[in-house]
Amino acid sequence: MTRIAVIGAGITGLTLAQELAPLAEVAVFEKSRGYGGRMATRQADPYQFDHGAQFFTAKSEAFAAFLQPFIERRCVARWDANFVEIDAGSIVSRRCWADGPAHYVATPCMNALAKQMSAGLDIRLASRVTRIVGSVADGWQLLDQQHTVLGHYDWVVVAIPARQAAELLPASSRLRAPIEQKDMLGCYSLMLGFRQELALDWQAAFVSGADISWVSNDSSKPGRPDYYSLLVHSTNLWAEKNIDADDEWVTTRLCAELARVIDRDISAAEHVALHRWRYANIGRQAGEGFLLDCDNRLAAAGDWCIHGRIESAYLSALRLAQRLQLEL
Numbered sequence: 001m002t003r004i005a006v007i008g009a010g011i012t013g014l015t016l017a018q019e020l021a022p023l024a025e026v027a028v029f030e031k032s033r034g035y036g037g038r039m040a041t042r043q044a045d046p047y048q049f050d051h052g053a054q055f056f057t058a059k060s061e062a063f064a065a066f067l068q069p070f071i072e073r074r075c076v077a078r079w080d081a082n083f084v085e086i087d088a089g090s091i092v093s094r095r096c097w098a099d100g101p102a103h104y105v106a107t108p109c110m111n112a113l114a115k116q117m118s119a120g121l122d123i124r125l126a127s128r129v130t131r132i133v134g135s136v137a138d139g140w141q142l143l144d145q146q147h148t149v150l151g152h153y154d155w156v157v158v159a160i161p162a163r164q165a166a167e168l169l170p171a172s173s174r175l176r177a178p179i180e181q182k183d184m185l186g187c188y189s190l191m192l193g194f195r196q197e198l199a200l201d202w203q204a205a206f207v208s209g210a211d212i213s214w215v216s217n218d219s220s221k222p223g224r225p226d227y228y229s230l231l232v233h234s235t236n237l238w239a240e241k242n243i244d245a246d247d248e249w250v251t252t253r254l255c256a257e258l259a260r261v262i263d264r265d266i267s268a269a270e271h272v273a274l275h276r277w278r279y280a281n282i283g284r285q286a287g288e289g290f291l292l293d294c295d296n297r298l299a300a301a302g303d304w305c306i307h308g309r310i311e312s313a314y315l316s317a318l319r320l321a322q323r324l325q326l327e328l
């Protein structure tokens with residue numbers, strides 16, 4: 001059987017592995033100790049935060065069909081939040097997501113979907129791939145930081161953010177140049193846990209005219225612990241400007257901006273934490289939705305091939321898997 005290495009166990013890598021496993025010997029390498037990548041959850045007992053992706057929509061038939069069994073098993077559920085848009089500190093619109101297209105979350109936490117998808121797959125956690133060496137004639141070898149060989153493969157598919165993918169692919173690969181053009185932007189996530197609820201009459205907010213772009217009451221999502229939590233995202237622009245700033249400074253700055261935007265005293269927060277995403281999002285991209293170098297048996301997929309969304313990551317992986325099936 002053809003041996004395929006998939007690098008990254010986010011939704012892209014897991015979808016690729018699921019689609020290709022019936023046709024090839026597939027191993028997934030993931031640098032973290034858990035699955036899901038940017039569909040991330042932080043446990044901070046008694047609080048829990050989805051500090052990466054907040055929710056997802058299903059506009060395509062393919063993604064809706066993929067989600068259906070998870071919805072039936074209650075691993076994915078609608079989040080019918082009261083949603084507001086806040087501009088320059090004032091609420092300028094309101095609607096309830098129950099009245100429109102579904103906004104989904106995984107339950108009981110965002111990375112639960114990835115955990116379910118990983119069942120039955122060969123996934124090597126805590127395995128950071130640092131080099132891909134070899135050639136198509138001799139096969140590809142993956143190496144880790146200690147130069148340990150992680151295995152020999154006929155095909156290697158990178159399913160990691162664009163900048164990291166470009167750095168990892170062999171210098172000879174013609175995939176590197178187009179990937180280097182993909183400009184992913186950073187984001188900060190601020191996580192706040194409170195003993196007492198803040199009196200907000202909404203659960204999710206898009207914010208404009210500020211250095212933060214999103215605020216949600218994370219504990220209002222279905223299946224979450226009762227402990228009241230707020231999740232805040234900085235704007236990509238502000239994160240890019242301050243990406244190497246000191247954590248404490250960033251935290252203080254974002255807390256002040258949150259208090260101003262929602263007009264509440266947040267000093268009672270008993271849990272305050274920050275996460276820096278260097279490669280969080282990307283705007284809409286043109287193209288096939290994946291990159292393939294059949295001569296060298298190398299490929300790349302991810303949200304950054306289409307748009308910085310979970311559905312785009314899934315579709316990129318699905319399209320690449322369908323194309324690769326013709327080569328196996």
Ligand SMILES: Cc1cc2nc3c(=O)[nH]c(=O)nc-3n(C[C@H](O)[C@H](O)[C@H](O)COP(=O)(O)OP(=O)(O)OC[C@H]3O[C@@H](n4cnc5c(N)ncnc54)[C@H](O)[C@@H]3O)c2cc1C
Nearest residue numbers: 008010011012031037038052053054055129280303309310
């Ligand atoms: C702050 C934030 C908010 C977002 N909000 C939303 C939202 O509300 N709705 C939405 O649809 N999308 C949102 N997104 C985007 C969404 O999270 C992504 O589109 C999607 O999760 C991308 O999945 P992926 O598998 O392509 O990449 P990732 O999830 O990034 O997965 C890549 C995996 O590869 C691993 N990895 C990287 N390098 C290596 C290596 N060298 N060796 C081994 N493993 C490696 C990483 O640890 C990671 O697990 C958000 C993202 C962020 C960061």
